[in-house]
Amino acid sequence: MNGVEELLRYDRVSVGYGSIPVVHDVSFALRAGEILGIVGASGSGKSTLLKAAMGLLGPGGAVSSGELRYKGQNLPDLSEEEMRRISGAELAMIFQDTGASFCPIRTVGAQLYEAVSAHEALSEAEFRETTTALLQKLRLDDAARILESYPFELSGGMMQRVGIAAAMLLNPSVLLADEPTSALDVSAQKRAVEEMLLIRELCHTAIIIVTHNIGVVRRMADRVVVMKEGRVVESGDALDVLERPTQAYTKKLMAAVPKLRRGA
Amino acid sequence: MTTPILRVQELKKIFSRSGREGFAAVDGVSFDVGGGECVGLIGESGSGKSTVANLVARLLDPTGGRIYLEGNDVTAADVRAVCRTVQMVFQSPRESFDPRRTLGDGVGESLRNAGQSAAEARAAVAELFEAVGLSPDFASRYPHEVSGGQCQRAAIARAIAIGPKLLICDEATSALDVTVQADIVALLSRLIRARAMACLFICHDLALAQGFCDRLLVMREGKIVEAGAADEVIQSPKTEYTKMLLDSIL
Known part of the structure; x- marks a missing residue:
């Protein structure tokens, strides 16, 4: 389509836990350099879609039908070893609470070095150099202090920004972001969103952002998928879906968003 | 002037x-909250x-x-001495x-206590469940058997059970998605007016706070x-500072 490469394609994907279906017949594609927002109520299957791509569905969870293709290969068919090679290096994922996915008794720098070393052979000095450059590029000054800090020594907002930057260390082509701003207050939210937009601009990374914050999607996404009870109810150009929803559920969702009345 | 339900003077922690060196988390805060009034406390994390x-x-001195x-x-009162007057609803109901x-x-x-x-x-629980929009059979369910929104309704029922004068909601709707959030806020609003309770509503969603609260207090670094x-x-x-918060809204 228009010569734009499709990086990730969900083709009639259904996901179940044991005999319980949670995602039904979902199809959409993520193109290179694009930001796709997935919105919907808690329990609608948004996060499950991202976990299915990363092989993180957990015990009993499986893609029961359909295909989930990354650059042509069906991800659920890959061996554990092939998946390990892609995870982080080509498909990276960030979560709601980055601090919780770090070990509290080791410095941020030591843990990032360990993660990068699993994919690339590089010295600690080389790691420091490339990481400092990346953090600065993403406007996280004070890289030395960040790397030397323990996770609890950084604020929640700062830790989240470090997590987003860390996901970019191996320069993946796709970033899957699961509620990356939901635990943050408005000012920290804004900084995290700006960082992700900067990543797209500088690295041309395609991003899927799962969130229930409509404001975040409006600011970031090119296209939007609306989920309800495991199914896609509406999808399309972000402005169309958010400003002129056609489905009753999307209209209800948009009406429920608290609106600030700032007056004239 | 009638006596406010809550009066806080030069509070410091x-x-x-x-x-x-000690860290002043709360640094000389004064305000009142009257019956039937909802006061929002907004500001960044920390x-x-x-x-x-x-x-x-009275969970902290x-x-x-x-x-x-x-x-x-x-x-200097014990938490047990004030719990009939003050009740809280927290962020994660489960x-x-x-x-x-x-x-x-x-x-x-709390009723048995x-x-x-x-x-x-x-009998009282059945009435309370009805007041918060839950059918009476929810009384026999366990927290993991109900949705987050339903669990929060039960937490609100628990908070109002012994007729408190002051309801403190600490990010009570932040973990809920917007459609459920709208329902819970409508429920709280109705209960506060009907029971003439005072409400201290802590929230970092400024649009939600504007819609729900009569007055707002903006906090920064304990003040x-x-x-x-x-x-x-x-x-x-x-x-x-308030302008910066407002301009941060996406």
């Missing part, structure tokens, strides 16, 4: 660490909002200042219930930097 709530509910409930000085007991048990506990018989408490009618604070903010 310093968390001290051995060998280091600005001291929840510490104010925990001081008022203040370093300085005074707390009055219906005119009585409760600054974690605020005992996972091994039914919601009916959890909600009825207040001297009601098991049968009286059961109230701006206070006023909700629409006034949002529509004509006086401090750079």
Whole structure:
């Protein structure tokens, strides 16, 4: 389509836990350099879609039908070893609470070095150099202090920004972001969103952002998928879906968003 | 002037660490909340909002200042002495219930503690569940068997069970998605007006706070930097800090 490469394609994907279906017949594609927002109520299957791509569905969870293709290969068919090679290096994922996915008794720098070393052979000095450059590029000054800090020594907002930057260390082509701003207050939210937009601009990374914050999607996404009870109810150009929803559920969702009345 | 339900004067809380300078989480905060009134406490993470709530509910001891409930000085009171007057609703409803007991048990506990018989408490729980929009059969369910929104309704039923004068909601709707959030806020609004409770509403969603609260207090680094009618604070903010918060909204 228009010569734009499709990086990730969900083709009639259904996901179940044991005999319980949670995602039904979902199809959409993520193109290179694009930001796709997935919105919907808690329990609608948004996060499950991202976990299915990363092989993180957990015990009993499986893609029961359909295909989930990354650059042509069906991800659920890959061996554990092939998946390990892609995870982080080509498909990276960030979560709601980055601090919780770090070990509290080791410095941020030591843990990032360990993660990068699993994919690339590089010295600690080389790691420091490339990481400092990346953090600065993403406007996280004070890289030395960040790397030397323990996770609890950084604020929640700062830790989240470090997590987003860390996901970019191996320069993946796709970033899957699961509620990356939901635990943050408005000012920290804004900084995290700006960082992700900067990543797209500088690295041309395609991003899927799962969130229930409509404001975040409006600011970031090119296209939007609306989920309800495991199914896609509406999808399309972000402005169309958010400003002129056609489905009753999307209209209800948009009406429920608290609106600030700032007056004239 | 009628006596406000909550009056806080020059409240201060310093968390001290051995060998280091103490950290003033709440630094000289004063405000009133009247019956049927909802006052929003807004500000960034770490600005001291929840510490104010925990001081008022007597879960923490203040370093300085005074707390009055219906005119009585409760600054040094035990939490058990104020729990009939002050109740809290927290962010994650499931974690605020005992996972091994039914919601009916959890909600009825305070009634039994207040001297009601098991049968009286059961009948009261059924009425409370109805008041918060849950069918009576939810009383026999466990926290993990209900949705987050339903669990929060049960937490609200528990909070209002013994007829408190002050309801503190600490990010009570932040974990809920917007459609459920709208329902819960409507429920809270109705209960506060109907029971003439005072409400201290802690929230970092400024649009939600504007819609729900009569007045807003903006906190920064332990201090109230701006206070006023909700629409006034949002529509004509006086401090750079409030403007920055408003401009951050996506």
